[in-house]
Amino acid sequence: xxxxxxxxxxxxxxxxxxxxxxxxxxxxxxxxxxxxxxxxxxxxxxxxxxxxxxxxxxxxxxxxxxxxxxxxxxxxxxxxxxxxxxxxxxxxxxxxxxxxxxxxxxxxxxxxxxxxxxxxxxxxxxxxxxxxxxxxxxxxxxxxxxxxxxxxxxxxxxxxxxxxxxxxxxxxxxxxxxxxxxx
Numbered sequence: 451x452x453x454x455x456x457x458x459x460x461x462x463x464x465x466x467x468x469x470x471x472x473x474x475x476x477x478x479x480x481x482x483x484x485x486x487x488x489x490x491x492x493x494x495x496x497x498x499x500x501x502x503x504x505x506x507x508x509x510x511x512x513x514x515x516x517x518x519x520x521x522x523x524x525x526x527x528x529x530x531x532x533x534x535x536x537x538x539x540x541x542x543x544x545x546x547x548x549x550x551x552x553x554x555x556x557x558x559x560x561x562x563x564x565x566x567x568x569x570x571x572x573x574x575x576x577x578x579x580x581x582x583x584x585x586x587x588x589x590x591x592x593x594x595x596x597x598x599x600x601x602x603x604x605x606x607x608x609x610x611x612x613x614x615x616x617x618x619x620x621x622x623x624x625x626x627x628x629x630x631x632x633x
Contacts, residue, residue, distance in 0.1 A: 486510055 479498045484505060485491050491502035512518075546556035 477497060480501065481492065481494075481498055482501045482503075483490075483492060484503050486505055486507050488504060491504070492500055494500040509515075546560050
């Protein structure tokens, strides 16, 4: 037994020296900072330890991820609770229950509602949204294209009108020297 106590005491002393809690003095201040760039991290003063965690800029105004998702009953929305109790005690026609007359009639409606809910919450590609974005992009250039085409047409018309004015103002060939009438 004496042989085991000495190595255990040596091991405990070694662990105590290596642990961070023992290495810190009691008057040392610990400053834990969340920053979004290295420039925001404060410089440690004497007697102070600064721990600076740099996060992504896009998460600056978001709820922290450890608080975002929770299965706690307190964190459930009222709309979800209402949706759950919507069918409590529901029976008869449009109820989707195996018991009672007309209970099967509501099953199709529930399937349709579930499909629309899945579709609304889907993370996949939505072709309607992609088409809408492509239309918006195309329509955004129509005004600029129309203005450029209008400018080109007006330039052609000005050139045509200038040429007509030059032709009207110019002399007709052979008009300068009219022959004298005979006497």
